[in-house]
Amino acid sequence: MEHVTEGSWESLPLRLHPRVLGALRELGFPYMTPVQVGALIITPTRELAVQIDEVLAHFTKPFPQFSQILWIGGRNPGEDVERFKEQGGNIIVATPGRLEDMFRRKAEGLDLASCVRSLDVLVLDEADRLLDMGFEASINTILEFLPKQRRTGLFSATQTQEVESLVRAGLRNPVRISVKEKGAAASCTRKTPSRLENYYMVCKADEKFNQLVHFLRNHKQEKHLIFFSTCACVEYYGKALEALVKGVTIMCIHGKMKHKRNKIFMAFRKLQSGALVCTDVMARGIDIPEVNWVLQYDPPSSASAFVHRCGRTARIGHGGSALVFLLPMEESYVNFLEINQKCPLQEMKLQKDTGDLLPKLKSMALADRAVFEKGMKAFVSYIQAYAKHECSLIFRLKDLDFASLARGFALLRMPRMPELRGKQFPGFVPADVNTDTIPFKDKIREKQRQKLLEQQKEKRENDGRKKFLKNKAWSKQKAKKEKKKKMNEKRKREEGSDIEDGDMEELLNDTRLLKKFKKGKITEEEFEKGLLASGKRTVTTADLGVPAREQDC
Template sequence: MPKTWSEIGVSLHEDVKNGIESFNFPTMTPVQASTIPKLINKKDMVTGSGKTLAFLIPLLEILKRRETEQNWKKHEIGALIISPTRELAIQIKEVLQQFLRFISGLSHLLFVGGNSVEHDLNNFKCDGGNIIICTPGRFEDLLSRKNDINLTASLKSLEILILDEADRLLDYGFRNSLNTILSYLPKLRRTGLFSATQTKQVQDLIRAGLRNPILISVSSKAEHNTPESLDNYYIVVNNNNKLAAVLSFMEVRNVQKALLFLPTCATVDYWSEVFHHVLTVRSDMPVLAIHGKLKEKRKKILNKFRCLSRALLLCTDVMARGIDIPEVDWVLQWDPPTNASVFVHRVGRTARQGRQGSSLILLLENEEAYVNFIEKNQRVKLQRLADVTNETKGDDLRGMLHNLQMQDRNLMEKATRAFVSHVRAYSKHECSLLLRVKELPLGSVASTYGLLQLPKMPELKNLTLTDFKTVNIDLNSVPYKDKNKETIRQQKLEIYRKTGSWPGRNVKIVKKSTQPWCLTKQKKANRKERQLKKRRAKEVISSNDEQKQKKKRKRTSISDEDLQELTRDVALMKKLKRKKVCEEQFNKEFGIL
């Protein structure tokens, strides 16, 4: 079997020249073996895997076959690959580039966010592109710019469309963009749709975009749903010691390159600063952070992580699927993902290309039932490891977090936002029967985040949290490290102390006093009664107006006598017109004379 991309490219180059019948890739995956022949034989196809080779190999074969009849022009688009994220699109481009080193006559372009639209327009005008790799939003934007570039005309020669990770495309809200793009594409084309899950939205997309598709579903008979080279572990940690557990585990296991999945963007922002302070000071380990809101920075961060031999990358589920970094030896999960299938995608970021890898998930004391759930639901067996953390280390870390937040108001605010977003994400968990937010030890979780005081939020209302110790400090005394920002805050704080309202807020915040339930009910009843009286008064006024209108119509109505006289006058005018009476007689009877 070819080991490197260059060897694969040479093999493909020879096979393309001889035709698909001679293509022999000895250890193709079941998905590749099922998908490649179908796409090349001009079948629309739906499959449940996003393996890049499964669509790149037939895509190149189809474009080269057409080239035997007529060469591709610079601005003719023969293949369109749509990906949900720019990271996955960039990765597809990098794999394609390895093949195109050995295949002449085909050019490619990448259209994703992070670059200016003008940059993409100029690239297409100057270099053209037979294969376009893009994200839906950017390509829809380019399609609408008809004055700058005529992509519609370039798409007339489209041979194949690939929708990679279609379920994620729809989850990210690209349904309307996809429908717009599909309306511009020619009907006579091949379409490959790759989706890990077959949801109703995906089924609707299949009906809209594919003609008589073939569904390819490779069922695994293996006992487990993860590679044999992947070892999956879990640790049940003390409710307020999760940070200490992660750091202790990384020290004991000598973790070199790892991903740490966190539930929200706000948690990534906060913990990246904390881990940066702890790991760079203690073990000189680089700490990077990536999530969906970083936009154009994500490419630079991901490339930096790929180049480092030792690093920790904190991320959200934006990194859970499709991203290939073979050197990752550990995947760490702060807590169970909101969707059970995402668990498999997360741990799949390690043990790639036959390498050995490991994963660890941290569970609180009330979450241990998740182990049996994930084994039955996703066929992933987890082995328990002992928690080697001691209470002293946890207390030391909480003290460190308190000190860091008291020195920088920005970090204190990040901690609060992270905690709030974490709790709200937990409340939307797919497995809510096992992982209930009401059973989550909120005081201990807040202690783990090192909060100085608990925020005001519905989930904490009427709860007595004995497992959280409030730090005795005036939060207004916590400064920003940024001097300019702190100066502005002090000015606003001075105004607030004098006026009672914070500058920039139109409404003065007044704390409402509580009142008995019976009084609240009585006020509500009185309010309804007043509304009913107003409605009845309007009906009375409307009825009176209607009666007045009727009287007015009666006063202005024509009597029978007037109607008969009018009829006679009209008849007389008709006789004059027909010359049945003379003008003198008409004037006499009409009363003019």
């Protein structure tokens, strides 16, 4: 175990270049901080990559012979390729997805695999998060392109099993460096910053939004990060806060944003006050100056993420506060954090006279279909995320008060989803409105929706007409076949009956004639005439087996 302590730059055994020392003085770092790095740097989020790139620029600026380049999502990859071909990059800062993409762009004249053969240092920043976010496959692909002889640095605030596995599998002669605070803070086992005041508030699901709005209205001059569990919740509640908290700049950022994400991040960093509504994409490594409050509207899916969220305030010796909202059934999470994460919390009582803003939120949904749809998506995503919580003994889906939760989301009706199937919600009263008739406030979107509805209606009518005609034709054909079958059966019966009756009549007639002939009541000539009269061919007594009478000589 190697411990790094603070010291002056002049105390290093190898003196730094005067220009490096000048950049350090310009940044305001008179002493060494625990970590200084360079070369190929991979980080999980584009915001953190931007931040690292900015810091590196201070060091490369005095050295024009060195160039650096930033590769992140949300930018044109073709332009990144051309920029690299023109300017090169002694130091590359990248997110995994974009870096992997660059390795595969040989068709555009970029042979990055050849360029990194002389790589000296690889840095995986927030290494545990890189693996946790599903970048493992990309990281493995990237490592295959890199030379085996290199220095590798894994930086992480939490040491997960995945990081330990990566250390054993990919590092030679690994050395662990642990960073600790000096003085009284060093003797404390807590994982959160020593100057952080950590609070929790217990409130029902349908009270939480009112409490949040009231809090923001009373802290307008401060800077806040507000964490939600899903991107859909950020979209919905961000829109709600923007409308209901006047005089406060509200911004939203989450992982599914594309081009405007970088712009929003940079703009919020420059604000003196305001609120950034976000997901855990902002929980790691991000250094936003002077964040006063970290508000966790939804507890994170893991205990380690709770600590990282709180760490966005009270940074580098500054003070700061954090507040997490908990449902009554979740209150035992406080004890869990204290035991599991060495993170003590103190209770903040419910604020009084908050007022009820949920009717206004319902009115927004009734007036704009965009708000209504965002609310439904947010509710569904919240429940799905809740079901996957790491601490399932505390966050139990089956114990959720869905009616109170739906009221807290100001829903007009319950969505159809598997988790709610077969359940009754007596505590939730749906709005007396046909939600299909709610229009978009945006006239272009509403026009598109009406056009789509018309197309769907026409399709249903055409499908119904086709089905009707098909059924009608099939019915006609079936009726025709049945009728033909019945007629054939009737004809067969009639024909069979005629043949049988005619034969019987002729047989009886022939029998009577034969009896008369045998008894001598009629002559042979009269007998043959009788047979001819009944339609028989000319026959003789020999044909009937009757012996001929003796003729007169």
